Amino acid sequence: xxxxxxxxxxxxxxxxxxxxxxxxxxxxxxxxxxxxxxxxxxxxxxxxxxxxxxxxxxxxxxxxxxxxxxxxxxxxxxxxxxxxxxxxxxxxxxxxxxxxxxxxxxxxxxxxxxxxxxxxxxxxxxxxxxxxxxxxxxxxxxxxxxxxxxxxxxxxxxxxxxxxxxxxxxxxxxxxxxxxxxxxxxxxxxxxxxxxxxxxxxxxxxxxxxxxxxxxxxxxxxxxxxxxxxxxxxxxxxxxxxxxxxxxxxxxxxxxxxxxxxxxxxxxxxxxxxxxxxxxxxxxxxxxxxxxxxxxxxxxxxxxxxxxxxxxxxxxxxxxxxxxxxxxxxxxxxxxxxxxxxxxxxxxxxxxxxxxxxxxxxxxxxxxxxxxxxxxxxxxxxxxxxxxxxxxxxxxxxxxxxxxxxxxxxxxxxxxxxxxxxxxxxxx
Amino acid sequence: xxxxxxxxxxxxxxxxxxxxxxxxxxxxxxxxxxxxxxxxxxxxxxxxxxxxxxxxxxxxxxxxxxxxxxxxxxxxxxxxxxxxxxxxxxxxxxxxxxxxxxxxxxxxxxxxxxxxxxxxxxxxxxxxxxxxxxxxxxxxxxxxxxxxxxxxxxxxxxxxxxxxxxxxxxxxxxxxxxxxxxxxxxxxxxxxxxxxxxxxxxxxxxxxxxxxxxxxxxxxxxxxxxxxxxxxxxxxxxxxxxxxxxxxxxxxxxxxxxxxxx
Numbered sequence: 001x002x003x004x005x006x007x008x009x010x011x012x013x014x015x016x017x018x019x020x021x022x023x024x025x026x027x028x029x030x031x032x033x034x035x036x037x038x039x040x041x042x043x044x045x046x047x048x049x050x051x052x053x054x055x056x057x058x059x060x061x062x063x064x065x066x067x068x069x070x071x072x073x074x075x076x077x078x079x080x081x082x083x084x085x086x087x088x089x090x091x092x093x094x095x096x097x098x099x100x101x102x103x104x105x106x107x108x109x110x111x112x113x114x115x116x117x118x119x120x121x122x123x124x125x126x127x128x129x130x131x132x133x134x135x136x137x138x139x140x141x142x143x144x145x146x147x148x149x150x151x152x153x154x155x156x157x158x159x160x161x162x163x164x165x166x167x168x169x170x171x172x173x174x175x176x177x178x179x180x181x182x183x184x185x186x187x188x189x190x191x192x193x194x195x196x197x198x199x200x201x202x203x204x205x206x207x208x209x210x211x212x213x214x215x216x217x218x219x220x221x222x223x224x225x226x227x228x229x230x231x232x233x234x235x236x237x238x239x240x241x242x243x244x245x246x247x248x249x250x251x252x253x254x255x256x257x258x259x260x261x262x263x264x265x266x267x268x269x270x271x272x273x274x275x276x277x278x279x280x281x282x283x284x285x286x287x288x289x290x291x292x293x294x295x296x297x298x299x300x301x302x303x304x305x306x307x308x309x310x311x312x313x314x315x316x317x318x319x320x321x322x323x324x325x326x327x328x329x330x331x332x333x334x335x336x337x338x339x340x341x342x343x344x345x346x347x348x349x350x351x352x353x354x355x356x357x358x359x360x361x362x363x364x365x366x367x368x369x370x371x372x373x374x375x376x377x378x379x380x381x382x383x384x385x386x387x388x389x390x391x392x393x394x395x396x397x398x399x400x401x402x403x404x405x406x407x408x409x410x411x412x413x414x415x416x417x418x419x420x421x422x423x424x425x426x427x428x
Numbered sequence: 429x430x431x432x433x434x435x436x437x438x439x440x441x442x443x444x445x446x447x448x449x450x451x452x453x454x455x456x457x458x459x460x461x462x463x464x465x466x467x468x469x470x471x472x473x474x475x476x477x478x479x480x481x482x483x484x485x486x487x488x489x490x491x492x493x494x495x496x497x498x499x500x501x502x503x504x505x506x507x508x509x510x511x512x513x514x515x516x517x518x519x520x521x522x523x524x525x526x527x528x529x530x531x532x533x534x535x536x537x538x539x540x541x542x543x544x545x546x547x548x549x550x551x552x553x554x555x556x557x558x559x560x561x562x563x564x565x566x567x568x569x570x571x572x573x574x575x576x577x578x579x580x581x582x583x584x585x586x587x588x589x590x591x592x593x594x595x596x597x598x599x600x601x602x603x604x605x606x607x608x609x610x611x612x613x614x615x616x617x618x619x620x621x622x623x624x625x626x627x628x629x630x631x632x633x634x635x636x637x638x639x640x641x642x643x644x645x646x647x648x649x650x651x652x653x654x655x656x657x658x659x660x661x662x663x664x665x666x667x668x669x670x671x672x673x674x675x676x677x678x679x680x681x682x683x684x685x686x687x688x689x690x
Contacts, residue, residue, distance in 0.1 A: 038521060038522070040518075162540060163539075163540065164542075165534060165537075165540075165542055165543070166539060166540075168523075168527075168531075169531060169534060171521065172517055172518070172521045172523065172528075172531075173512065173516070173517045173531070175486055175512055175516060176510060176512055176531065176583075177534075178484075178485075178486055179484045179485075179486060179505075179508075179510040179512075180505060180506075180510075180534060180535035180587070181502065181505035181506070181535060182534070182535075182539070183539075223522070226522065227522050227524075227567040227569070228522050228523070228524065228527075228567075229522045229523060229527070232522050
């Protein structure tokens with residue numbers, strides 16, 4: 001708890017700096033990453049982030065120490081080489097994109113590990129810090145590192161904000177962009193540069209292995225919540241920043257803990273929560289929506305049974321009779337009866353059930369939709385009368401009043417369905 | 429039957445287009461008068477979309493050139509509007525109908541400038557013209573195929589161009605909408621615009637277009653509807669590919685380089 005207060009009140013200026021840095025990094029990478037996620041280039045981000053490792057090692061070798069400028073430049077160049085090679089290979093060979101990306105990723109990363117191992121054997125005392133580039137260590141970032149990484153983050157955020165319209169076009173409809181004379185090649189080149197920069201700014205805090213997660217997961221998680229680009233970008237940045245800060249906190253409290261994996265743990269948590277509970281596209285929402293719909297179908301079936309009983313001249317049905325109509329659905333029937341009594345569609349006297357005024361009208365509508373659809377299938381789609389029932393059984397719950405009106409008009413207000421049963425309407 | 433015109437609004441000179449080294453259009457040479465509703469007809473794989481894309485400069489031709497308003501394409505792009513095929517984009521992209529239609533104003537805005545009030549008004553007016561005013565803030569993935577098509581047409585209208593190139597704008601559109609859109613296009617041509625439409629339905633083509641271009645890997649016909657719509661032209665267009673041409677195409681494809689490139 002003490003740690004928690006110490007960390008989050010930012011008494012320690014170095015913590016305040018780190019949090020500021022991780023915030024900028026989070027916004028920048030989520031921003032770029034969301035675009036590449038929408039552009040279906042998520043794998044490219046993964047390849048680039050692995051591919052910067054040899055550049056980091058070469059930068060270290062050239063400088064002879066952990067000089068951030070050398071390391072960032074090395075990382076950038078090696079990421080750029082990987083990106084260039086993957087697009088060159090795609091243009092000039094018949095290899096598929098996933099093959100190319102998988103190859104580039106493993107070749108570059110393997111070479112990076114070779115260099116790193118060689119460096120570790122060299123006995124340079126500064127080498128210890130280099131290991132943090134694999135899984136990241138946000139707490140170990142010095143102020144001068146922060147200036148560089150933070151500055152690059154701000155650059156990324158600025159360029160993306162100024163060119164939002166151009167990047168939107170690049171992802172949604174690049175061919176149209178070309179048609180209206182926009183330099184789409186330059187725009188997509190610039191985007192690649194931003195993508196590599198977004199990886200580079202994260203190497204110290206998150207590490208090369210997991211940087212791709214910080215690019216892609218925020219956008220993917222945020223996509224569950226919104227259908228608009230601007231809120232999507234903001235929400236992705238929010239997820240990313242929050243996970244970044246939480247991950248940093250964990251590596252502050254437990255000094256041996258690398259930051260990257262913890263950031264990814266928190267990010268995944270947000271993604272999982274979004275996947276489960278977001279409205280419309282979340283799993284839970286869809287589960288309940290389906291359940292609600294099934295309950296409605298059971299109610300509709302019960303009403304229909306009661307209506308048909310009336311057609312045969314009975315006042316209503318006993319519960320036993322209903323159970324017999326729909327065997328194996330006892331509990332659903334009981335539930336439907338409770339629901340319908342509550343909404344005044346039926347009334348129950350001991351075990352005898354009859355439709356109310358309101359119930360008759362609603363049941364009539366369901367039967368009408370059923371029979372109209374059967375007739376439509378038979379007349380307009382040439383389906384035999386003995387094949388139309390199952391489809392009508394499903395669509396009677398679904399058809400809207402507008403479609404009902406359209407059906408009526410199309411079939412010219414028919415009186416009989418294909419089974420010679422009356423299509424019931426309210427008397428006007 | 430290829431009718432050339434004086435002072436054409438669009439001139440295609442000896443245009444050959446190939447994908448990789450697979451020629452898909454052979455030596456198309458035609459010219460079009462302004463103010464017409466022009467249909468491009470032909471069977472699947474005849475090169476209809478390719479012709480449109482080559483006119484727009486989206487594919488560079490193997491040989492030949494295109495002139496629009498008697499100028500090279502890049503000088504007059506602002507006056508040309510393009511409607512790509514609906515399937516060419518991912519409609520799950522997070523955007524509203526208005527967002528997409530606003531893209532029509534990007535060309536005039538140029539780089540970096542953002543659409544403002546004036547652009548919004550243009551977009552709204554374009555949506556009204558295609559009868560989609562009620563869907564301004566709808567997410568594009570929730571639209572039906574026909575509605576998506578209308579959004580694309582609205583985007584093209586928002587460009588306020590003089591020449592419109594539309595690639596299968598009636599694919600997946602119901603009859604009522606098709607007639608309404610044709611009506612709109614007719615009004616536009618009466619106002620002096622030229623509209624070129626890739627179309628697949630010969631029957632409605634007869635009713636709506638003024639001028640027809642018939643393709644089948646090569647140019648079969650180009651001329652006023654009354655002149656070119658006859659049995660011979662239709663047979664040449666739809667009666668299968670020329671056997672010899674197909675074999676030459678295969679021969680070219682089998683080379684290790686592109687022999688058509690000079």
